Amino acid sequence: MLKKREKFLPYALPYWDNQEIEAVEAAIRSNWWSRGPKTGAFEEAFGKAVEAQFTVATNSCTAAMHTALAVKGIGPGDEVITTPMTFCSTANVICHVGAKPVFADVLPQTGCIDPAAIARAITPKTKAIIPVHYAGQPCEMSAIEQLAAEHDLFLMEDAAHAFCTSYNGHPVGAKHTAAFSFYATKNLATGEGGMLATDDEELAERARVFVSHGMSRGAWNRYAKGGTWHYDVKVAGYKYNMTDLQAALGLSQLKKIDYMQAKRKEYVHLYQALLKGIKGIRTPVEEFAQGTPSWHLYLLRVKENELDIGRDTFIEELNAYNIGTSVHFIPVHLHPFYQEHYGTREGDFPVAEQIYQEVMSLPLYPSMTEEDVRYVAGAIREICTRHAR
Ligand SMILES: Cc1ncc(COP(=O)(O)O)c(C=O)c1O
Known part of the structure; x- marks a missing residue:
């Protein structure tokens, strides 16, 4: 532990x-x-x-x-x-x-x-x-x-x-x-x-x-x-x-943007290597045919059918390790304003809704350390092992 x-x-x-x-x-x-x-x-x-x-x-x-x-x-x-x-x-x-x-x-x-x-x-x-x-x-x-x-x-x-x-x-x-x-x-x-x-x-x-x-x-x-x-x-x-x-x-x-971007990339590669193959999660796409990402966010997805917990409990458990996360995004059509004014409903955009159920953003920024990345990945591995179906 x-x-x-x-x-x-x-x-x-x-x-x-x-x-x-x-x-x-x-x-x-x-x-x-x-x-x-x-x-x-x-x-x-x-x-x-x-x-x-x-x-x-x-x-x-x-x-x-x-x-x-x-x-x-x-x-x-x-x-x-x-x-x-x-x-x-x-x-x-x-x-x-x-x-x-x-x-x-x-x-x-x-x-x-x-x-x-x-x-x-x-x-x-x-x-x-x-x-x-x-x-x-x-x-x-x-x-x-x-x-x-x-x-x-x-x-x-x-x-x-x-x-x-x-x-x-x-x-x-x-x-x-x-x-x-x-x-x-x-x-x-x-x-x-x-x-x-x-x-x-x-x-x-x-x-x-x-x-x-x-x-x-x-x-x-x-x-x-x-x-x-x-x-x-x-x-x-x-x-x-x-x-x-x-x-x-x-x-x-x-x-200092070149340095900051190099750090982001370094941590993304490390996350990808440390999280590879863990049952219950999916790591983000790293290679794009026609472009390169800025790695603003590191989006991890939680697969509820492989674990006995969902994304929300996963976030709470990471919190218990003193790790902050965020969720990007609550799909806009699910917000009350859009439902009331434009008649959008749950079920209208199933792919976005599925991603929303699964996704969370892990810590990723130049001022964190390699040790921080290893700690986050270690906590994720432990949570997935504890809750494997
Ligand atoms: C995808 C996206 N668009 C627009 C914005 C708005 O940016 P700002 O806060 O600079 O207005 C944000 C803010 O986080 C965003 O994530």
Whole structure:
């Protein structure tokens, strides 16, 4: 029996050192506490990293997604197709613009949206598709791009998990429109924060205005020397801009992203080796034909027919070992809001529901140690042995 560790091991933590502290201190000392030059520098540096032509920094991925749908003119009477296997915000933003979220089920192996299910969900009202690179696994973008082209649909990737995911040799963000998250648990974190990356210049221009109350461009530096006090409000925009304090963190995190990603990969390989062949669980897909995952999450599945416990009890038992986990996600169509407003029901998306019953996210982040990974894997082995059918 493993000796219970004293300190709780959370499922996610940000990675930082003195460089982040110094970067934020410098931003504070610069007196640019809201959007300023560091936000512009972060937009540029992040754009380079994902090979995007245009980038607009926001205060969340949710804000970036809402902005893109709004400036594309998607609204009442329109339908937008997305996956139920996502965080509520992917579907919420469709509601924010007054359009109808339409869900398409996912692929059993990865939990990413199934292109065949998208094809079946397309109607004359469909205006956009939002695939989600679930856990950082690349969606089948070639098939999705083809559907979008055939039906003239706006394609926006929810890349909240997908900074450092690549597809066909290019990073997610290099093509069409993608929204990234820098929430505290993400591979690159600024506390809260997001980025809209796009190859559509007009979309980028409109988005820049939209995230700053709809004020004409350049209004953010109207208090600087040479700045002008005048601005025009072109649309009733939102307060969605990033701040220089966040951008300072982002710039600092970008410098260490290679190290952080290497650590994630190292721990994933170790989990895969240590958990291989254990009865009662399934490890995630490691190799993808056309892409590489960012390994934002390490998704383990519990097979109830091989154990005398289900996922929920498994999580409680891991907790007793002082190990934190999370569940990504409660499928969106099962939430009361969606059931009440869009009539979705349990049973509508059986693959997503099956994955939801089985899945949990294990601790995975650069600041954990190899010993932590071995401890988690040891606890899982013990639980599976104890509960084998
Ligand atoms: C798949 C997915 N999409 C969107 C979001 C929203 O990101 P943010 O919190 O930056 O708005 C999240 C957040 O965790 C997410 O997991």
